[in-house]
Amino acid sequence: TATASYVGPVAGRTLVRNAIFSVLLAAALMLVYIAIRFDLASGVAAVTGLLHDVLIMLSFMVILRNIIQMNSSFIAAMLTIVGYSINNTIVIFDRIRENRKKPACAGMTRTQIVDLSVKESLGRTINTTLTTLVTIVSLYVLGVSAIREFSLPIIIGILAGVYSANLINGYVWAAFEDWRQGKRK
DSSP: OOOOOOOOHHHHHHHHHHHHHHHHHHHHHHHHHHHHHTOHHHHHHHHHHHHHHHHHHHHHHHHTTTTSOOSHHHHHHHHHHHHHHHHHHHHHHHHHHHHHHSGGGTTOOHHHHHHHHHHHHHHHHHHHHHHHHHHHHHHHHHSOHHHHHHHHHHHHHHHHHHHHHHHTHHHHHHHHHHHHHHHHO
């Protein structure tokens, strides 16, 4: 039997609206969770990274619009990447929190603590990312078109998530904390 994979303009608008709502709801709830678990600056930095990841995925969707369709698989991939990215971010923020408490790091700036924390987490990040990418790339290469529609945005999102978790979020946190401390003085 043939299945229709075309999404009309009315259904497309509803799909886009639901996708935006889902991502914003997930980001708001993660902001609250991270603000409670760590601090508000960490929450803001994590949500900044999540928005970066989603915008990268949307950009690739526009560039590759003949390959990636805006459908429920894409939205599922987007929400999967939000969860994957926040996991990497929390690991690094946890390491930042631990390093801030160490007496050996007392004289370090926030940026230096972020550098150290990212370096300490890098092995875990690389192993997790490569393991996940091998699986997802295999699904993309060997899978049917429905699996490819899901796996290509996941591949793009994983790469964007690793980038933001390691090279954006911690530094946004450090800059935000430095700005707040400067404002208090």
